[in-house]
Amino acid sequence: MAATTTEKKQLRIATRNCGFIDPESIDDYIALRGYEALAKVLTMTSAEVVDLIKRSGLRGRGGGGFPTGVKWGIALGNQSDQKYMVCNADEGDPGAFMDRAVLEGDPHSVVEAMAIGGYAIGATKGAVYIRAEYPLAIKRLRKALDDARSYGLLGTNIFGSGFDFDIEIKFGAGAFVCGEETALIRSMEGERGEPVSKPPFPAQSGYWRKPTIVNNVETFANVPAIILKGADWFSSIGTATSKGTKVFALAGKIVNVGLIEVPMGTTLREVIFDIGGGCPDGKEFKAVQTGGPSGGALAHKDLDVAIDYESLIARKSMMGSGGMVVMDEDDCMVSVAKFFLDFTMDETCGKCTPCRIGSKRLYEILDKITKGRGTKADLTRMKALCENIKDTALCGLGQTMPNPILSTMDTFANEYTAHVEEKKCPAHVCTAMLTFTIDPGRCTGCTLCTKVCPVECISGTKKQPHTIDTTKCIKCGACYDKCKFDSIIKQ
């Protein structure tokens, strides 16, 4: 295990109870002043609650970063016979598990926050849209809802105030696009998860065409703390435009894989090296992808960025929901872009042409480039297509799909150039452009590689150095994986 700094660089607000309480015990939550925030809120007016959240500076933690208080205020202002408070627990970004940790570790914080939000906007009904791939989170959330109802903390006349509120659970079915709020709402209504154009925004017309607020799990987790400790406390943390903390899921080539929660304004260098422990095996850090399939890659030059919503956008990436995938010298940035496009191509709902067809065309060009058949003209065409899709796609999935490409083309232009002009992959990842040879100085003639070669292109006498016939080699890498003497060179 790597030594982490013992300096207290993390500040746990959203994850304050994760790892400290039994998530299946409402008594554990109440012991830590659970549901007191809700009780306090019911002594205030809805407008006062909205104002408190506005003053705290809390912004949506799902990726959009829209000011939560402002959104709640809009829903409060819209007259309707019914309104809804919805929790987006779909968490579709590959490598992101911040929301799962909160739901599995402290589900009551979300339940209480939803009731607070319901009161603030004038809703008596809430729903959690949770992805079906989170069975333990679903189990613990269900228990939390049952226990809250048993104690009268959900249901009718909560705390004798006359306020009714209850929450139902809706399940996702494996579609990334259902993390987009309008597609999520359609899915809850039993329709195919396809986004609709905004305006009208859900705060005006959402679930069953009623005013609806959709907030992320982490956004909710912050609410009880803000209510009890105050707006001034929360807004004293973070940067001028981004208040509070953010939970990040550190994944990829990093020693201390896991969740961290840091004040906004912490630098990438602190996150990756001080808390994360840097890249393992002495490898050189190359890039960190933030924002998942909607984000971009930040490199060495960006390490001293103070992380907040605006600073990441300024560097052609975005906060996203908090996934941070770290890459080292052995990662090919063109392949990384291709990986994300493979994902978004699978996940496009198909409703709008730019995303449905554009994703496929972008993937095809990237595939061509990684197979050594790309040209400079392809790069120009790909860039133009990216800009076009950003301008014309219907929803956030399509609009941000080109980000990994545009970002890597900008920061790692040399890798793209190497792929199309020299037909070389500098990180030795794109197998089609690699040449596999055997170092006669190290080869012991054990013949293990000969046995695994699917095209039988390795020849030699037993116990004598072998050779690969590069004209027949299909570059599958099976011999490289099998060799115990490090005698196969790929370059």
Added chain:
Amino acid sequence: MSIIKSYEDLKAKRQEILSRRTERQNKTIINVSLATCSIAAGGKAALDAMQDEVAQNGLGNVEFMQSGCMTYCFAEPTVEITLPGKAPVVFGNVDETKARELVTEYVMKGEPVEGIIPVNYERVVL
């Protein structure tokens, strides 16, 4: 479960819960992280091993609890042990062998076992 009908009821309930837990201060609390990743890494096996070791050694002063993600994915399974009067300590990479060692060495003798994860955060307590 009794219904909480007012803010006063809630505060009273909290006091009741806290007073029921005062004897915990004299016990050793073993907190095993049981989130999806912890379970996948062997958290339940670690819990079972420790419960067995405690029973075998006839220790009466130990209480077990489960919690969610402790955020140390690089060191799962993780277990936090609080000896009476001492600060909680988190141990990482707790497989079955280490789980038993934690009971026989740390719980029974107060001897630290390797693999302690230092506290590098400030936790907001409401």
